[in-house]
Amino acid sequence: MPVMVAIEAEHVGKSYRTEGGDVGLHDLSVQAEAGTVLALLGPNGAGKSTAVRGLSTLLSFDRGRARVAGHDIRTQAREVRERIALVGQSAAVDDQLTATQNLVLFGRLRGMGRADARARASQLLDQFGLSEADARAVRGFSGGMRRRLDVAASMLVRPEVLFVDEPTTGLDPMARRDLWQILRSMVREGTTILLTTQYLEEADALADHVILLGHGEVIAEGSPDRLKSMVGPPVIQLVFETGAQADLALSAIGRTVKGAVLRDLRTVAVDANHTDVLARCLEALRDVSASPIEVSMGKPSLDDAFMRLTGHQTDAPEEEA
Ligand SMILES: Nc1ncnc2c1ncn2[C@@H]1O[C@H](COP(=O)(O)OP(=O)(O)OP(=O)(O)O)[C@@H](O)[C@H]1O
Numbered sequence: 001m002p003v004m005v006a007i008e009a010e011h012v013g014k015s016y017r018t019e020g021g022d023v024g025l026h027d028l029s030v031q032a033e034a035g036t037v038l039a040l041l042g043p044n045g046a047g048k049s050t051a052v053r054g055l056s057t058l059l060s061f062d063r064g065r066a067r068v069a070g071h072d073i074r075t076q077a078r079e080v081r082e083r084i085a086l087v088g089q090s091a092a093v094d095d096q097l098t099a100t101q102n103l104v105l106f107g108r109l110r111g112m113g114r115a116d117a118r119a120r121a122s123q124l125l126d127q128f129g130l131s132e133a134d135a136r137a138v139r140g141f142s143g144g145m146r147r148r149l150d151v152a153a154s155m156l157v158r159p160e161v162l163f164v165d166e167p168t169t170g171l172d173p174m175a176r177r178d179l180w181q182i183l184r185s186m187v188r189e190g191t192t193i194l195l196t197t198q199y200l201e202e203a204d205a206l207a208d209h210v211i212l213l214g215h216g217e218v219i220a221e222g223s224p225d226r227l228k229s230m231v232g233p234p235v236i237q238l239v240f241e242t243g244a245q246a247d248l249a250l251s252a253i254g255r256t257v258k259g260a261v262l263r264d265l266r267t268v269a270v271d272a273n274h275t276d277v278l279a280r281c282l283e284a285l286r287d288v289s290a291s292p293i294e295v296s297m298g299k300p301s302l303d304d305a306f307m308r309l310t311g312h313q314t315d316a317p318e319e320e321a
């Protein structure tokens with residue numbers, strides 16, 4: 001069976017003139033197969049929302065071409081809109097209405113009959129863990145519940161492509177994980193998702209393909225693992241009880257493995273660029289009286305990749321444990 005491409009864009013862009021030069025989205029090309037998750041990852045102002053707004057036909061790109069759900073975003077915007085949904089950064093649901101009333105309203109706006117809309121609303125509230133709050137006004141909802149309802153509202157008529165702009169900004173870790181589960185289940189049902197995020201962990205957890213954006217340009221792209229591998233191999237860390245032992249260990253390991261360094265006074269770090277590096281380190285330590293009190297292997301994080309490739313700190317907050 002041929003692979004269906006759900007989103008394809010060639011060199012799209014939109015520029016805003018400012019005194020400091022052009023800003024916006026300069027040049028983006030993407031291709032997302034149906035039923036996959038594409039993440040646009042980048043700090044504030046990288047151009048993520050501009051990309052989403054353009055691909056979802058909310059704004060016109062200045063240049064380039066794109067097809068979404070099989071239709072041209074410029075010449076077939078109506079067909080595109082019928083097949084997509086967009087969850088923006090601010091909630092689209094009405095605070096004064098109950099969860100059910102909101103969903104029924106969204107269904108009616110999408111052309112559903114009242115009975116169908118009510119049935120689908122109840123199914124979605126159940127699926128999104130909101131059944132018990134169905135008759136409550138949204139103004140009393142927590143941020144996580146509101147976000148789930150917002151995503152549910154985009155699903156009244158199941159979209160082929162869902163655009164989600166920063167789905168979990170401001171949510172606590174538990175609410176974030178709940179939303180990830182929901183997005184994953186939507187992908188399992190065949191929806192293609194394009195999400196934007198500033199959270200490296202989020203791209204890692206959800207995306208098949210990640211595009212790293214900075215200042216409107218693509219800085220790097222690939223699978224989360226590929227981006228992480230661009231940073232270099234994993235690092236083995238050996239922690240010793242004393243600095244003297246670490247010095248001893250460093251010279252012993254240095255005789256057999258290249259590139260061993262002291263990471264801090266008591267820690268020797270070695271690149272795990274071959275499968276036998278750890279074994280060789282431990283072998284070298286047998287000959288000297290230095291045994292590590294702790295051995296760990298650290299995989300480079302997407303955070304490391306981002307820093308290395310963009311020279312930027314991300315704006316993502318520290319993850320609570
Ligand atoms: N309507 C506009 N007029 C002028 N400049 C704009 C407009 N929309 C976006 N920009 C600028 O274009 C750049 C990219 O903005 P965009 O909102 O796409 O970034 P972003 O990556 O989504 O950031 P954030 O995470 O803050 O939403 C920013 O410098 C922004 O100030």
